[in-house]
Amino acid sequence: MLRSYESNIPGIEIILRRLKLFDLILTPTENEMVRDLVDILSSFETTTTILSAYKSYPTMSEIESMLHSTGTESSVIEELQHLLSEYLDTRFPITPLNICGFLLDLSQLKIDINRYLT
Known part of the structure; x- marks a missing residue:
């Protein structure tokens, strides 16, 4: 401006x-x-x-939601979703440093972080 x-x-x-x-x-x-x-x-x-690359790239929650089966996919897609979901934490680990950055990012205040605190 x-x-x-x-x-x-x-x-x-x-x-x-x-x-x-x-x-x-x-x-x-x-x-x-x-x-x-x-x-x-x-x-x-x-x-x-x-x-601000998040505008160009999907977030982890978007990736996770794409990997949940709705029951309308073909068996091949369901298997692929299952395999990708199974190894998601291995391929994209969430480290304590990621969590600290997340907690300090004011734009993330509305997101439930309980699952990352275990």
């Missing part, structure tokens, strides 16, 4: 003047602070994108 604001400052100021919303127009010093913030926060963009 700040990046969008930064690239449209002149147009935004014109619109605010026409609407007589002078108190919403930032000073040159405030606009410079916005530019500095954009520069600082841009350095975190790549890291945030990498750490």
Whole structure:
């Protein structure tokens, strides 16, 4: 949002003047602070994108739910689901470090963690 604001400052100021919303127009010093913030926060963009890979990859709960049989699959699919489910903990172990990261991630507060605490 700040990046969008930064690239449209002149147009935004014109619109605010026409609407007589002078108190919403930032000073040159405030606009410079916005530019500095954009520069600082841009350095975190790549890291945030990498750490937000959950948008591209399924979560463990999504994988587990796909491996539960609904009874409408063919026998081959049911067998595959069973085999994958049986070895899921071996192939994707959940370590104490994963649990600590999970507990510290505020976006995960709604998830029941009891099964990971055993």
